[in-house]
Amino acid sequence: MPPFDYAPAPESRSVVTISPTYGFFIDGAFTRPKATFATLNPADESVLAEVSQAGPKDVDAAVAAARRAFQGEWGRLSGAERGKYLFRIARILQERSREFAVLETLDNGKPIKETRDFDVPTAAAHFFYHAGWADKLEYAALSAPGAAARPHGVVAQVIPWNFPLLMLAWKIAPALATGNTVVLKPAESTPLSALLFAEVCQQAELPPGVVNIITGDGRTGQALVEHPDVDKIAFTGSTEVGKTIARAIAGTAKKATLELGGKAANVVFDDAPIDQAVEGIVGGIFFNQGQVCCAGSRLLVQENVHDEVVAKLKRRLATLRVGDPMDKNTDLGAINSREQLDRITTLVEAGVAEGAERWSPACTLPTKGYWYPPTLLTGVAQTHRVATEEIFGPVLSVLTFRTPQEAVAKANNTAYGLSAGVWTEKGSRILWMADQLRAGVVWANTFNRFDPTSPFGGYKESGYGREGGRHGLEAYVTTTPATLTGATR
Amino acid sequence: MTRLDVRKTYKLYIGGAFPRSESGRSYAVQSASGEFLANASMGSRKDVRDAVVAARGAFGGWAGATPYNRGQVLYRVAEVLEGRRAQFIDEVAAGEGLTARAAATVVDAAVDRVVWYAGWTDKIAQVLGSLNPVAGPYFNVSAPEPTGVVGVLAPQASSLLGLVSVVAPVIASGNTAVVVSSALRPLPAVTLGEVLATSDLPGGVVNIVTAQTAEVAPWLAAHRDVNAIDLAGVAGAEGVDWAGLEAEAAGNLKRVMRPRIEGGVPVEPDWTAAPGLERIRAFVETKTVWHPKGL
Numbered sequence: 001m002p003p004f005d006y007a008p009a010p011e012s013r014s015v016v017t018i019s020p021t022y023g024f025f026i027d028g029a030f031t032r033p034k035a036t037f038a039t040l041n042p043a044d045e046s047v048l049a050e051v052s053q054a055g056p057k058d059v060d061a062a063v064a065a066a067r068r069a070f071q072g073e074w075g076r077l078s079g080a081e082r083g084k085y086l087f088r089i090a091r092i093l094q095e096r097s098r099e100f101a102v103l104e105t106l107d108n109g110k111p112i113k114e115t116r117d118f119d120v121p122t123a124a125a126h127f128f129y130h131a132g133w134a135d136k137l138e139y140a141a142l143s144a145p146g147a148a149a150r151p152h153g154v155v156a157q158v159i160p161w162n163f164p165l166l167m168l169a170w171k172i173a174p175a176l177a178t179g180n181t182v183v184l185k186p187a188e189s190t191p192l193s194a195l196l197f198a199e200v201c202q203q204a205e206l207p208p209g210v211v212n213i214i215t216g217d218g219r220t221g222q223a224l225v226e227h228p229d230v231d232k233i234a235f236t237g238s239t240e241v242g243k244t245i246a247r248a249i250a251g252t253a254k255k256a257t258l259e260l261g262g263k264a265a266n267v268v269f270d271d272a273p274i275d276q277a278v279e280g281i282v283g284g285i286f287f288n289q290g291q292v293c294c295a296g297s298r299l300l301v302q303e304n305v306h307d308e309v310v311a312k313l314k315r316r317l318a319t320l321r322v323g324d325p326m327d328k329n330t331d332l333g334a335i336n337s338r339e340q341l342d343r344i345t346t347l348v349e350a351g352v353a354e355g356a357e358r359w360s361p362a363c364t365l366p367t368k369g370y371w372y373p374p375t376l377l378t379g380v381a382q383t384h385r386v387a388t389e390e391i392f393g394p395v396l397s398v399l400t401f402r403t404p405q406e407a408v409a410k411a412n413n414t415a416y417g418l419s420a421g422v423w424t425e426k427g428s429r430i431l432w433m434a435d436q437l438r439a440g441v442v443w444a445n446t447f448n449r450f451d452p453t454s455p456f457g458g459y460k461e462s463g464y465g466r467e468g469g470r471h472g473l474e475a476y477v478t479t480t481p482a483t484l485t486g487a488t489r
Numbered sequence: 490m491t492r493l494d495v496r497k498t499y500k501l502y503i504g505g506a507f508p509r510s511e512s513g514r515s516y517a518v519q520s521a522s523g524e525f526l527a528n529a530s531m532g533s534r535k536d537v538r539d540a541v542v543a544a545r546g547a548f549g550g551w552a553g554a555t556p557y558n559r560g561q562v563l564y565r566v567a568e569v570l571e572g573r574r575a576q577f578i579d580e581v582a583a584g585e586g587l588t589a590r591a592a593a594t595v596v597d598a599a600v601d602r603v604v605w606y607a608g609w610t611d612k613i614a615q616v617l618g619s620l621n622p623v624a625g626p627y628f629n630v631s632a633p634e635p636t637g638v639v640g641v642l643a644p645q646a647s648s649l650l651g652l653v654s655v656v657a658p659v660i661a662s663g664n665t666a667v668v669v670s671s672a673l674r675p676l677p678a679v680t681l682g683e684v685l686a687t688s689d690l691p692g693g694v695v696n697i698v699t700a701q702t703a704e705v706a707p708w709l710a711a712h713r714d715v716n717a718i719d720l721a722g723v724a725g726a727e728g729v730d731w732a733g734l735e736a737e738a739a740g741n742l743k744r745v746m747r748p749r750i751e752g753g754v755p756v757e758p759d760w761t762a763a764p765g766l767e768r769i770r771a772f773v774e775t776k777t778v779w780h781p782k783g784l
Contacts, residue, residue, distance in 0.1 A: 132608020431628045431782035470615045
């Protein structure tokens with residue numbers, strides 16, 4: 001019996017108005033809805049709105065609008081003026097932050113405290129940071145001294161459902177700061193915050209065609225990235241689709257950055273501050289229900305503290321509150337879709353079949369919607385599917401090691417290389433580990449930290465290119481003289 | 490019946506408050522065409538010292554604020570400055586003898602200049618810092634930090650654009666400032682103080698003393714609790730010996746931003762030109778941190 005219980009503390013959904021149907025945002029205006037499909041609230045499976053499925057002609061229209069904007073007013077704008085548009089967008093996101101937070105929680109299923117305190121403010125921060133770069137690109141060391149870095153032109157951006165607005169910000173802010181124009185496709189199951197962002201573009205009086213937003217499923221994404229008038233692709237999503245894109249653009253002039261899957265090791269040494277590490281492990285895997293490409297999904301714990309760490313993890317997991325994402329006290333919300341829930345269920349069952357021991361705290365899950373309890377898998381071997389495949393859910397696989405060298409070997413024993421964590425009180429060991437780990441981001445005595453100034457992206461099959469920081473700008477400019485590429489079409 | 494307008498008292502801006510000069514003195518400020526505009530406070534040595542105390546007190550908090558936070562505050566300054574556009578156009582036009590249209594261009598450039606520096610706060614370390622590949626098992630990183638309290642002699646001619654062009658780079662990196670305004674054209678500086686006071690800028694980060702430059706500059710240059718000084722305002726200032734100020738500054742090895750020299754005399758630069766990183770770089774220290782790597 002719990003010593004005390006929480007009263008419900010629901011956030012009001014009245015701050016946001018959702019239209020029954022949505023068209024696309026092309027050339028500064030919304031089109032008439034067509035060929036619509038439903039986007040659901042994964043917490044109760046209710047229909048939030050009907051959005052349109054973009055076909056090849058819609059993709060053509062969006063790309064053409066982006067091309068016109070690039071060749072028109074936007075292409076001639078000074079960096080300082082471009083930057084001021086981005087500052088406006090940042091400010092409007094801040095002003096309308098609660099509206100975005102509620103909408104994101106409804107469409108995605110993640111807890112309101114995450115959208116309110118992380119997704120939306122960080123998205124605004126990305127626009128703020130990149131606004132400042134727009135008139136300072138010559139300081140970003142993107143090209144040889146004297147050679148100007150130029151935008152590519154039209155950028156196709158395809159983003160996932162786990163951080164819909166934040167991924168939009170990661171994509172659109174650097175693209176606009178460097179002078180490109182954008183056609184963005186949000187994920188099929190989470191299109192609403194991108195469509196609300198279109199309104200932000202209107203309020204900021206962004207010139208028509210600079211940002212275009214089209215909705216649809218994978219077919220729309222494929223038509224967009226394969227469109228002949230697209231100069232650059234930025235994709236965040238699965239490694240499988242990332243490889244398809246890389247194949248599709250082979251032999252063309254298109255550039256791509258790919259931010260793909262991960263299977264991060266979170267390495268806990270016996271000298272780590274264990275209570276602090278437990279908090280970091282929990283945040284590392286249960287943030288956003290584990291639907292995070294850089295989630296610390298493999299716990300590598302030194303053998304002599306394994307039992308202590310697992311016992312403390314279980315005690316901590318028992319206090320997590322799973323349920324209504326709109327409740328301000330909720331720690332774990334809903335899984336984003338039926339499809340994702342099925343994938344998590346299948347993989348965990350495979351893990352148990354291969355010999356892992358499964359544990360979840362006692363918790364009552366809502367009867368409607370897509371839910372999965374926080375889950376620990378102990379006794380996991382490196383060959384188990386739950387140790388090699390990305391689960392993308394609230395499931396932590398626990399493995400052990402004895403020496404630092406063994407920890408490194410196991411941590412790096414993956415096709416992915418997006419992120420890693422290290423927990424130890426010894427600074428020199430942190431830096432030694434950071435050198436050995438083949439991952440694009442290494443967190444030491446912390447996990448899942450993100451900042452617009454800090455480059456993010458993976459090694460190996462976690463993709464290529466970086467987002468954020470000075471390095472993130474590189475993907476959005478070309479330093480080849482225009483005369484050699486035949487650019488400025 | 491015509492309404493009599495309510496005039497503003499132009500005062501100093503120290504520690505987030507607007508005191509009169511402790512000396513009780515004031516001086517008549519005239520327009521470019523010689524008409525009386527207002528009585529400004531004539532700041533004294535004691536006012537400068539009070540301003541240094543306020544700046545030192547504000548340094549820890551401002552330098553310790555995240556660069557993102559400083560950027561937000563500076564952008565807020567630009568927003569509030571834009572909101573007072575009409576007032577600044579009047580003051581700049583009267584003081585500098587510009588047409589309303591030319592003054593509007595100057596005010597717009599001043600707003601954009603603040604926006605430019607707002608965008609720098611969280612990029613300075615990325616552009617001026619480095620990871621150093623030392624020949625040994627060490628993590629070695631160098632990063633800029635604000636140098637401390639910076640004395641700023643504001644430009645004499647360009648009373649708003651010149652002023653923000655010297656103040657913004659000082660505070661962008663986390664320094665705090667003691668500003669001596671243009672002696673003959675101090676009114677936009679006082680109004681800028683009112684903008685700063687309503688822009689979430691913590692009190693004491695920028696302190697503005699309207700004064701005769703020749704009288705107070707030596708005290709500022711010699712002050713032992715000031716870490717650096719920008720001598721931009723010596724150009725065109727009556728009775729100011731800039732070499733003497735630099736010599737005074739050597740007393741505690743202040744970092745000195747010299748004035749632009751042409752034909753052997755200090756001149757005011759063209760403040761409409763793109764600023765570059767010069768003024769940010771002048772007021773930061775480089776800190777290098779070593780840490781071993783190994784098991």
